[in-house]
Amino acid sequence: MRLGDAEDGTRAASPLGSSAQITALRRDMLRFAQLQLRDRGLAEDAVQEAIASALANAERFAGQAAFKTWVFGILRNKIVDLLRQGTRTVPLSSLMGDQDEEAGDTALDALFKASGHWNPQTRPKTWRDPDDALSNKQFWAVFEACLDHLPAKVARVFMMREMLDFETAEICAQLGITTSNCHVILHRARLGLRACLEGHWFAPGEHPTC
Amino acid sequence: MLTCKEASRLVSESLDRSLDLRERLSLKVHLMMCTGCTQFNRQMTHLRKLTKQYAAGAFTEAADEAKPPPAP
Incomplete structure (x- = not known):
């Protein structure tokens, strides 16, 4: 048709x-x-x-x-x-427990050496043209899988900020978290998404651990 | 001197708030010397753009383009 x-x-x-x-x-x-x-x-x-x-x-x-x-x-x-x-939406507190918080911290720490510098395997690489990805169906499937791979709370904060254009202050207020916690969560989301997208799309095979 | 972990945090926070002068300068100095964080900084620009496109429904148009041509 x-x-x-x-x-x-x-x-x-x-x-x-x-x-x-x-x-x-x-x-x-x-x-x-x-x-x-x-x-x-x-x-x-x-x-x-x-x-x-x-x-x-x-x-x-x-x-x-x-x-x-x-x-x-x-x-x-x-x-x-x-x-x-916020009446019927899933409250943030139910999305993630303390154990997930700790697992998130461990995952974040694994990206960096004890000195605070990038691990050789996780150091960001040059990406092939991101504009080519926009019209590629497979890319968006990878993008969704990478989003889905984030802890629920991290994904919620990231999507509110980047997809729904909430200001950080409103996200903190809505979700009852501190500003610094909000920034930590967004940092973690971006590190996680970039590593996932790089490993599965933009520079696949260049680092064995992703 | 910033570590990469701190520098990447500042890059991320610069997308959500204005960095103060001291933060801007220390980040600039770090980026001049660190290719990993320079790539990270570029990637954050791409990530924001891609995410906005996703939220605008770009993924549905891509799906349409990838479909085989309709049967006669």
Whole structure:
């Protein structure tokens, strides 16, 4: 089915694509929302509302790419609202115990020698062109796997900061953690993600321990 | 003199707050001498860009491009 074809085979003026394309988009949006909210019901509601809102304004979009950008913008706003309300979202305290904290510290320490300098195996390497990754389906699968590999609390703070554009002060207040703890968590998230992405995409095989 | 662990922490924090003058200078001196942390600093720029693209739905467009052409 081509872009804009309706289910009955006629050419539709809609920039939203065929019903199959909308189904695929809904599935991707749901995965994204669930990653942020960790609640299937909340994620489904947010996606449903975002799509309904976008469909009501469908004529404003020149093409599917513009529509996607816009619908993801609506979805992010809905997720931000839900996290701010915080009524049904999974509380941070339940995401991670003290043991995970300690495991995280150990993982962080393993990246550096006792002197505080990079271990030879974990020292950042030159990355092949990151812009090439943007349009590569396999890259995004690796990206999601690397995100998923982070401890839940670390991932939550990172996603609030980098995907949902929360200021650090608001993240600390929302989650009841100190500013310095927030910075430690973000540092850990970035170190973990960069090592994972480097080992599995940007410079694979260059360091044996990743 | 900063260690790489401290320098990478400052690079990370510079994405979330303004570093003070002393922090900026010590980081600059460290980056001039350390290729690992210089790479880390570059990678953080890429990571932020990629993450923003992900959150804007870039992963769904990539999936579409990778699909085989539709059957006639």
